[in-house]
Amino acid sequence: MGSTVDAAANKGVNGTATAKKPTVIFVLGGPGSGKGTQCAYIVEHYGYTHLSAGDLLRAEIKSGNENGTMIQNMIKEGKIVPSEVTIKLLQKAIQENGNDKFLIDGFPRNEENRAAFEKVTEIEPKFVLFFDCPEEEMERRLLGRNQGREDDNIETIRKRFKVFLESSLPVIQYYEAKGKVRKIHAAKPIEDVFQEVKAVFTPEAEKVKNNTCVIL
Known part of the structure; x- marks a missing residue:
């Protein structure tokens, strides 16, 4: 009994048997956060x-x-790349990796990205880690980091800020309504920011560890 249901539950979107779904955490924040x-x-x-x-x-x-x-x-113009392009790249990276827990950084960039990712992958994030940082601080960091990236000039940076505010904040609000956003105050020094991050991840890690012990 239940074997047919179990088999169906373990089918992926292409009808093939799949392993346990990976744990995914979306990491969002403005450029330079x-x-x-x-x-x-x-x-x-x-x-x-x-x-x-x-x-x-x-x-x-x-x-x-x-x-x-x-x-x-599209990046030169500060536009968002089509969802299917980014999702395919992410799926490929997840499938080719042996790990079962992933930080997806800088995605979803908008509501359409979010809906498409959940529909295509059938994965909902465990939570969203949101690095909240003032625009002036992000701009200062980007102009000072000198990584030679084509999108690190003042005009493109400001376009990216605009895109983030218009497109990504609704995604954060969507997950916030579901109680899935963990906000980090990102304007502080790196080590101080990580203390906040640890306060989010350490309890989660302990929970997984305890659950594993119970199963064993």
Whole structure:
């Protein structure tokens, strides 16, 4: 009894058997809010795999294919890349990785991204880590980091701020209504910010550890 139901429950969107769904945490915040730095700390301390939507897109640009050219033009204009493009890159990265818990950094960028991700992957994030940082501080950081990125000039930076405010904040509000947002005050020094991050992740890690002990 129940074997047919169980089998159906373990089918993916393509009708093939799938393993347990990975744990996904969306990491959101304006450009220059320090998401990448904090993700590196979370990876080191809590064993997550960090997937940066921006890095995946930039890697696709470097590949020189048609998809990459389209992405490059959209980023130059400060526009959001189509959902299906980013989701495919994220899915591929998740499937090719042996881990079962992921930080997805810089995605979803808008409500359409969010809905498409949940529909295509059938994964809802465990929670959203939101790095809240004043625009002036983010601008100061971006102009000072000198990474040689094409999108780190004042005009593009301000376009990115505008896109974030108009498009990404509704995503945060959506998850906030579901009690899934963990807000981090990101204007503080890096170590102080990580103390706040630890206050979110340590209880979660302990919960998983305790549940594992019970199962064993």
